[in-house]
Structures are given as C-alpha cells and as structure tokens.
Amino acid sequence: MFSFHKTPRLLASTCCGVILASMPILGAAEPTGYYGYGETPTDEQIAAWDIDVRPDGKGLPEGSGSVDEGMTLFETHCSSCHGAFGEGMGRYPKLAGGEGTLTEDRPEKTVGSYWPYASTLWDYIHRAMPFFAPQSLTDDQVYALTAYVLNLNYIVDADFVANKETLPEVVMPNHDGFTWEDPRPVVNNERCMKDCKEEVTISDSAAGKNLTPSTTGPLDEGITE
Amino acid sequence: MLGKLRRLNQDASKIALEESERLPSEERRRFLRSGLFTAGGAMVGGALAGIAPKALASTQYPPEIPPWTRSLGAGVVTDPYGVPSPFEKDVIRRNVPWLTADEVSSISFTPLQHLKGIITPNGLFFERHHAGRPEIDPQQHRLMIHGLVDRPIILSMEDLQRFPSVSQINFIECPANGGMEWRGAQLNSLQFLHGMVSCAEWTGVRLSTLLQEVGIKPEGKWLLAEGADGAAMTRSIPMEKALDDVIVAYAQNGEALRREQGYPVRLVVPGWEGNTHVKWLRRLEVGDKPWMQREETSKYTDLMPDGTAHGFTWVMEAKSVITSPCPEMPLKNKGIYQIEGLAWSGRGKVKAVDVSVDGGQNWQQAQLREPVMSKSLTRFALEWKWDGNPALLQSRVIDETGYVQPTLAQLKSVRGTNSIYHKNAIQTWKVNGDGSVVNVQLS
Structure with missing residues (x-):
C-alpha cells in the first residue's frame, strides 16, 4: 500500500522490466502506450484547451x-x-500602485509592485476573469485589458498596443525581485531538552480580541473586522 | 412503512413522557420544554433524533433505564448514506467571514479539536476554492495529457480507473495555514489557527504511470496541472517530483472524491503546499520550462523583509500542534490529562515530538501513536498531571531529516512578518488557573 517507486527506471528494475523494455519513458514514438486506453486528441482539441501562456510568449495567440x-x-x-x-x-x-512598499510594514502587492511577468497577466485574465464569467472574453479583449492594467501601473505608455510580439518584451518592475530556488530550511532550532531558556515572556495574547468566529452552534456570519 | 415508523416514534415518545412524569416538577417542566413531544409525527427518521441531550443527561444513567433502551430504533437505510449523530452537529467546517472578499474564493477550516486518529472524515476536510466548487458530471469530464510527449491522450474517468491503482495516506496543508498570526495572536481557536490541514487515504493512478503511457520527450522537464473550475487553477511542477510520489487521485478514504476535494479527479502532491494539489484536474501539459502562473508568482510566494520574495517554496516544513487541550477543549479540574496533538512533515516521516508545559524551558519526549507514515499526519501524546496552576503548553516536532520545528521568534527573525505563507512555528497554548486555554505568543 505504501510502496514508493522513485522513478519509472526503478519500476523497470523491480517489477516490470519486460513491459518497460518495449515502452521506454524516453524513446521513439509508438502509436499507443502500453495500456492503450483513451483517445488521441485532435490538434483542434488540444488547441482549444491549451490556454497557458509563458513569459517567453509561448501560448500567446x-x-x-x-x-x-x-x-x-x-x-x-x-x-x-x-x-x-x-x-x-x-x-x-x-x-495598481504599491511601488516601493514591499519593504514597508504593510506591503501592497500589485501587478506593478510585485508581479514578475507580464505574460501572467494575459494568462490569468484569459483563464479566470471576469470573476463572475471566466473565459468569456475574446483574445483581443484580453490583450486590451492587459495593456490597460500595465498602463495603470505606468509600465507601458498610453499608446501601447499589446500583441504576441510586444507583450513578451515588457519587463516588469519587480522582475528581479524573486529567487526561484527554495532556500529552506532557513531556521535551525536546537533540540534542547532541559533549562533551554532563562525566562518566558508572553508578547501577545488572543484573549479579549473579538476576532474569532464561534466554534460551536451554527456558522457565524456576524463578525466583521 | 412511514406509519409504522411514526408509531414507533410515538411509542418512544410515550415511554419518554412516562419517564418525565417520574421527575421532580421543576425538572419535568424543563424536560417538556425541550420540545421532544411537540414534534409528533414529524419525528420520522429516528425516534431519538429530537431528544435534547441536556434534558435527558441528568436522568438517564444508572439506575435509570433510558428510553432508547426501551424502544426500537430507526431501521436500516433510514439514512441510505450515513450521517453523524445529531449530537455532533457542532463538528463542522467553519470559515472566518472577514478573511476573504466572498465565499467563492475562500477557505474553510477542519475542526481538528474534535477529530481522533489521523484521518480527516471526508465531510470535514478543509476547503480552498478559487472560483467556487464546480458541479462536474464525471461522464463529461476528460483529462488531457499533451505537450512534450510522444502520444498525447484524452482519458475518460472510466479509462483512468482501468490503470493500476495505488493508495497512500497523505496530509494536505494550505501554506497559508496560520498565516493570520505573523504579526501577533489574533484568533483564539485551534480550528481557525491550524485547520487548513487535513489527511486522507488517496487512491488513484501514479502520475509516473500516466507519463510513461504518453512517453515524455527528453526536453520535458516540467509539468503544468490545470483544473476545470472557473479559476482554471494552474501550477507548474518539476518532472522530478511528478515522477516521484504524485498520484492522480479519484478516491478519498475509500469513496469517490468529494466535490470540495476535486471530484472526479485531482492531483495529490505529497508533502507539497496544498495549492499544487490541483483539483477538478482536466489537463496535464509537459513542457521544458515553468509557466510562471498567477498562483506561483503573485500568490504562494514568500515576501522577505528585504523586499525580495522566494518562489517555488513547495515543501511544507515540519509542524506540530497540541489538539487537546486547546481553546475549544479547556481543562476541567486538576488531575491527569493526556496532552495530544498532531505532527507532520512534507519531507518525510515524523521522528519525534517533544512537549513542554513551561513555555519551552524544559521538554519531554511524547509518544508517537502508530501508524507513523511519510507525509502523513502523526498523532502524539504525553501524560501530564495538571496541578491547577497556569501553564504554557507547546509541542515541537523533529522530522526524519533532523529538522527541528522552530519557535515563532526564530522564524520571524529570518522571514519578518509579511511572508504570509509557510508559518510552521511552535504554537503556545496558555492554560489559565480556571482551565481555560488561550492562544498566546512568546517573545
């Protein structure tokens, strides 16, 4: 039940060598897979669902x-x-807005102040906006909204026209603000068992703060910030 | 059939009524006010369902013989799909109305204070939706796998279930679990502080099996998973993880996934942040680079004090919390208690859990309750004699990599207070002299 196969190669060496010998994971194309279930999608089917857009512009229509x-x-x-x-x-x-607030006490993470890639804006508007009617906008409309939101953030001029050539050229203000390798663990606690600290001070308590909804009875809808 | 049930219920009511006549007049009035006998024929569905626990509790143990012993209960298939006893009505998922703009893109919390063992019942598994819970007809649902593959495929849910299946018990935790508490102690509740974690047995097809079936091209290093909900939620996952222990799951604790958990099919990415476990999975694309989607750039990245942010922080680091006592489960009087809690690590198994009753000055190793499994919740317990004095309870997990759960002060010293996600610090519960329990933070 809890056996783990690290990689298909391990699988090949432990249980299914014969199967995988005829169906390598990296290999020449065969007409069907080993099981052969399902259908082969048409190009039209793939194109209709393949809506993702990458920073390099791949996927922009x-x-x-x-x-x-x-x-x-x-x-x-x-x-x-x-x-x-x-x-x-x-x-x-x-x-929009929030430039220069990322080190402040209350940072405002907006498209202009935080988002590293303009492509993400096109991708997200296209796939999930407007909130109440996702995937209802035309491609031209998504380009126009992307251009407008970039302009609201002073990232492009008022005469900017977004298309699959211009959008990947847009460099977002916070493009270099991210590291994409997990540095953790960044905190190393010691497993001390006895006399680990001299004094204990309570710095804050939730007692008396009227922020906790009820945890008994019906759902609590009455609490506001 | 209905008439018969009604008669049974009336009989039960009659017995209970006779019972009440033997009570002193004061108690009898309270008993009758409980409303048990006004429902009459409307009580179909369980003779005792309407009995208020308070009214009966004081009188129905020895030497009394309670009415449920002297009557017939509800027949089989009274509830064709079983539901909890009405006495458990408070054990429900709850939300924090002020936390999000609406309930469509929001979160609900598992009532950890009421749960036993390590498995979260399907109806209590925490919810996180970005565009609400879709109602998907499995006959109409398809999973497409394409991109840098030799043989793209479209699978029906029937096709998917023909592949060899695996089952594994894994927790899922939202990386925002506890994220409201970076700046200070706000919420006084285990459910709201830690209830964005749940654990289930997931059954499905190993993703590596499906990727083998389509054949990954040599340059295929990343995978994009996409949901069929109104958010068409997406995350990029590196191929190394995709081929490791990820499953394309269609069942949860032995039955089809609940709609809230991605019915009819979701990704389970053991040990990684909940957002990567894409629900209502409709598409898997193999590519050579990550897609830098909204969820992995503007959200689910950790803002550091210097204004830079850490992305792709997928692993849920080791964490633990005492679930009893807790604000919802105070102590009653002096004596022996079992301090119990849950521990987990996205990097593997829990190796040990220590418990302190003096705010971290001294620690004792707790017992781990079997089973102890990788990337699963693990229950721990320590017997403690409470002397009636105030105490500061903490738990600290050590996982199999040797990582020791940090204090909040340690975590904040590196991460500041604005990173929202991945707050896995030690929780402190203050036990007051009256046995009440409060969420506090130590400096």
Whole structure:
C-alpha cells in the first residue's frame, strides 16, 4: 500500500522490466502506450484547451488590444471589484500602485509592485476573469485589458498596443525581485531538552480580541473586522 | 412503512413522557420544554433524533433505564448514506467571514479539536476554492495529457480507473495555514489557527504511470496541472517530483472524491503546499520550462523583509500542534490529562515530538501513536498531571531529516512578518488557573 517507486527506471528494475523494455519513458514514438486506453486528441482539441501562456510568449495567440480599448472594457467588466483605476474594492485585489512598499510594514502587492511577468497577466485574465464569467472574453479583449492594467501601473505608455510580439518584451518592475530556488530550511532550532531558556515572556495574547468566529452552534456570519 | 415508523416514534415518545412524569416538577417542566413531544409525527427518521441531550443527561444513567433502551430504533437505510449523530452537529467546517472578499474564493477550516486518529472524515476536510466548487458530471469530464510527449491522450474517468491503482495516506496543508498570526495572536481557536490541514487515504493512478503511457520527450522537464473550475487553477511542477510520489487521485478514504476535494479527479502532491494539489484536474501539459502562473508568482510566494520574495517554496516544513487541550477543549479540574496533538512533515516521516508545559524551558519526549507514515499526519501524546496552576503548553516536532520545528521568534527573525505563507512555528497554548486555554505568543 505504501510502496514508493522513485522513478519509472526503478519500476523497470523491480517489477516490470519486460513491459518497460518495449515502452521506454524516453524513446521513439509508438502509436499507443502500453495500456492503450483513451483517445488521441485532435490538434483542434488540444488547441482549444491549451490556454497557458509563458513569459517567453509561448501560448500567446494572434490578435491585439490597446490601452484605450482596455479602459472601456475595464469599466464594464472589472471596475466593480477592482475599482476604476485598479485601486481595489473591499477585499477584492488592488491591481495598481504599491511601488516601493514591499519593504514597508504593510506591503501592497500589485501587478506593478510585485508581479514578475507580464505574460501572467494575459494568462490569468484569459483563464479566470471576469470573476463572475471566466473565459468569456475574446483574445483581443484580453490583450486590451492587459495593456490597460500595465498602463495603470505606468509600465507601458498610453499608446501601447499589446500583441504576441510586444507583450513578451515588457519587463516588469519587480522582475528581479524573486529567487526561484527554495532556500529552506532557513531556521535551525536546537533540540534542547532541559533549562533551554532563562525566562518566558508572553508578547501577545488572543484573549479579549473579538476576532474569532464561534466554534460551536451554527456558522457565524456576524463578525466583521 | 412511514406509519409504522411514526408509531414507533410515538411509542418512544410515550415511554419518554412516562419517564418525565417520574421527575421532580421543576425538572419535568424543563424536560417538556425541550420540545421532544411537540414534534409528533414529524419525528420520522429516528425516534431519538429530537431528544435534547441536556434534558435527558441528568436522568438517564444508572439506575435509570433510558428510553432508547426501551424502544426500537430507526431501521436500516433510514439514512441510505450515513450521517453523524445529531449530537455532533457542532463538528463542522467553519470559515472566518472577514478573511476573504466572498465565499467563492475562500477557505474553510477542519475542526481538528474534535477529530481522533489521523484521518480527516471526508465531510470535514478543509476547503480552498478559487472560483467556487464546480458541479462536474464525471461522464463529461476528460483529462488531457499533451505537450512534450510522444502520444498525447484524452482519458475518460472510466479509462483512468482501468490503470493500476495505488493508495497512500497523505496530509494536505494550505501554506497559508496560520498565516493570520505573523504579526501577533489574533484568533483564539485551534480550528481557525491550524485547520487548513487535513489527511486522507488517496487512491488513484501514479502520475509516473500516466507519463510513461504518453512517453515524455527528453526536453520535458516540467509539468503544468490545470483544473476545470472557473479559476482554471494552474501550477507548474518539476518532472522530478511528478515522477516521484504524485498520484492522480479519484478516491478519498475509500469513496469517490468529494466535490470540495476535486471530484472526479485531482492531483495529490505529497508533502507539497496544498495549492499544487490541483483539483477538478482536466489537463496535464509537459513542457521544458515553468509557466510562471498567477498562483506561483503573485500568490504562494514568500515576501522577505528585504523586499525580495522566494518562489517555488513547495515543501511544507515540519509542524506540530497540541489538539487537546486547546481553546475549544479547556481543562476541567486538576488531575491527569493526556496532552495530544498532531505532527507532520512534507519531507518525510515524523521522528519525534517533544512537549513542554513551561513555555519551552524544559521538554519531554511524547509518544508517537502508530501508524507513523511519510507525509502523513502523526498523532502524539504525553501524560501530564495538571496541578491547577497556569501553564504554557507547546509541542515541537523533529522530522526524519533532523529538522527541528522552530519557535515563532526564530522564524520571524529570518522571514519578518509579511511572508504570509509557510508559518510552521511552535504554537503556545496558555492554560489559565480556571482551565481555560488561550492562544498566546512568546517573545
């Protein structure tokens, strides 16, 4: 039940050598796999579902959209949650501003202040926005909204037109703000058992703070911040 | 059938009513006010379902013979799919209304204070949705695998279940578990502080089996997993992990996945942050680079005090928490208690858990309860005699890599207070002289 096969190669050496000898994981194309279940998708089927876009522009479709076009679309589809200028409404995300706040006590992580790649904006608007009607926008509309949100953050000029050539060229302000290798563990506690510290001081307590919803009875909807 | 049940219920009510007539008048009035006998025929579905525990508790143990002993209970298939006793009605997932903009893109918390062992019941597994819980017809659902592969395929759920299956017990934890507490102690509840972790037995197909079936091209180093929900949620996963212990799961604790957990199919990425366990899985694409999706750039990255951020911090580091006592489970009076809790590590097995009752000055090694499994919840216990004085309870896990769970002060000294995710610090519960338990932080 809890056996682990580290890699298919290990699998090959332990139990299924015959199978894998005829079906190497890295090898010449065979018409079907070992089990042969399922169907082979058509190019059209793959294209319809393959919606991801990478920083290098791979996945961006034909089409284009301007900042001006984006402004009109934004007012219609986005401003009710994100505010007319991307300032955010209630707890819905703020999209613009926040430059230079990442080291402050209350950082504002927006497209302009935090997002490392412009492609992510196109990808995410296209796949998941507007929140109440995801995947309802045309490619041109997504380009236009992407251009507008970039312009709201002063990353592109007002005459910017987004398309599959221009978008991968956009360098985001916080592009270099990330490391993509996990440095952890970064904290090394000792397993001390006796007399580990001289004094114990309570710095904060949740007692008396009216933030905890009820944990008995029906769901608590009455608590506000 | 219904008439018969009704008669049975009425009989039970009659017996209980006679019972109440033997009570002193004060207690009898309270008993009748409990509403047991006003329901009449509406009580179909369990003769005793409507009996208020308080009304009966004081009178139904020895020498009394309770009404449920002197009547017939509900028949089989009264509940064709069984549900918990109505007396367990408070054991539910709960949310923090002020935490998120709405309940569609939000989180609910597992009531860890009520759970035993290590398995989370399917109805209590914590929820995290980015665009709500979709209602997916499994007949219509397809999983497509394509990209840098020799043979792209589209699998129906029937196709998927023909592959050899594996089952493994793994926890899933949202990396934001406890993330509200970086700046100070806010919530006074085990459920809300730590309830974004749950554990189940997952059954499905090893992802390596599926990748073998399609044949990865040599340049295929990354995998994109995508959901079929309104967020079309995506994460990039390196091929090394994909070929290690990841499963494409269609079952949870012996039954089909719950809708909240990705019905009909999800990814289970053992030990990694919950967001990578993509639910309602519709697509797996093999590529040569990560996709830098919204969830792995603007979210689920850890902002450090110097303004830089750490991305791809997938592993859930070792963590533990005492589940009894806790704010929801206070102590009653002096005497012997079993301090119990849960420990887990995304890097493997729990090696040991230590417990302190004096705020970390001195520690004792707790017992680990079997089974102890890799990337699973592990239950621990330590017997403790409470003398009635205030105490500061803590637990500290050591995993098989030798990693020792840090204090909050240690974690904050490196990570500051704005990284939101991956807060795996030691939890402190203050036991007051009256037995109440409060969430506190130590400096």
